[in-house]
Amino acid sequence: MQTNKPITLNGQPIAGGKFPLICTPLVGRTLDSIMAELAVVLPKKPDVLEWRVDFFEQIGDSDAVVAAAKAIKKEAGSIPLMFTRRSTLEGGEKIALNEGQVIAMYVAVCASKAIDLIDYEMANDAANIVRVRDAARANGIKLVLSFHNFSYTPGLETLASKFLMADQLGADVAKVAVMPRNLDDVLTLFSATLEAGKILRIPLISMSMGPLGAVTRLFGWTFGSALTFAVGASSSAPGQVPIEDLNTVLAILQKSMGGKSVS
Numbered sequence: 001m002q003t004n005k006p007i008t009l010n011g012q013p014i015a016g017g018k019f020p021l022i023c024t025p026l027v028g029r030t031l032d033s034i035m036a037e038l039a040v041v042l043p044k045k046p047d048v049l050e051w052r053v054d055f056f057e058q059i060g061d062s063d064a065v066v067a068a069a070k071a072i073k074k075e076a077g078s079i080p081l082m083f084t085r086r087s088t089l090e091g092g093e094k095i096a097l098n099e100g101q102v103i104a105m106y107v108a109v110c111a112s113k114a115i116d117l118i119d120y121e122m123a124n125d126a127a128n129i130v131r132v133r134d135a136a137r138a139n140g141i142k143l144v145l146s147f148h149n150f151s152y153t154p155g156l157e158t159l160a161s162k163f164l165m166a167d168q169l170g171a172d173v174a175k176v177a178v179m180p181r182n183l184d185d186v187l188t189l190f191s192a193t194l195e196a197g198k199i200l201r202i203p204l205i206s207m208s209m210g211p212l213g214a215v216t217r218l219f220g221w222t223f224g225s226a227l228t229f230a231v232g233a234s235s236s237a238p239g240q241v242p243i244e245d246l247n248t249v250l251a252i253l254q255k256s257m258g259g260k261s262v263s
């Protein structure tokens, strides 16, 4: 399936514009364990890899982070690498860095050009978002501005406003991940995705987490979500399905839809 609003790198759609892209997280605490994850994940052919650096024991050492990013990139070959420090406020691991140190790490990793996309929460200080955006732009790296709520799903207008805010703040991709408490919340996430997709200039990614939200990981693309996270070796959030299961469902639904474009 193709899209008319692909996530691009160097002017080219990732994976030839495949829709949705499948992104597999890497959550190892050491470089050795990340390399072991890669050995399991790469044969499953994800379209994008996400390195969740907040799981990395040496996150306090920027040189070690840059060296690890380079090692992952080398192993990943042509698969784009997304770099993410998920803050504890939005469901990430506890780290010993303050936000200034996180920004310094982001700037160093961007300058190394070992990554292709970088994720930063849109709830951060505007000045820090500008710093990350400038570092990303200066190095040809795509900026994903994200919003997560691991407790509940805000209302339709709030969710839609998060997508729009990412666009207004200069993101290349807008991402929203929320926790549903019931199926109405799942519908709200689908509706917000569909409505925001009609207005946004940039691609968007959305998901509901947990068991109730699994349907959004499998079918969110039909409402316009450009990328879905799936487990290659280890999960980074509740409700992620194995990449093999996702591929099975995508093949069935896309065949049924006759390759019809959805966005």
Ligand SMILES: O=C1C[C@@](O)(C(=O)O)C[C@@H](O)[C@@H]1O
Binding pocket: 025, 050, 052, 084, 086, 119, 146, 148, 175, 177, 207, 209, 229, 236, 237, 238, 240
């Ligand atoms: O933002 C996201 C989405 C996510 O939270 C998920 O629910 O799949 C997984 C995270 O690793 C990623 O950074």
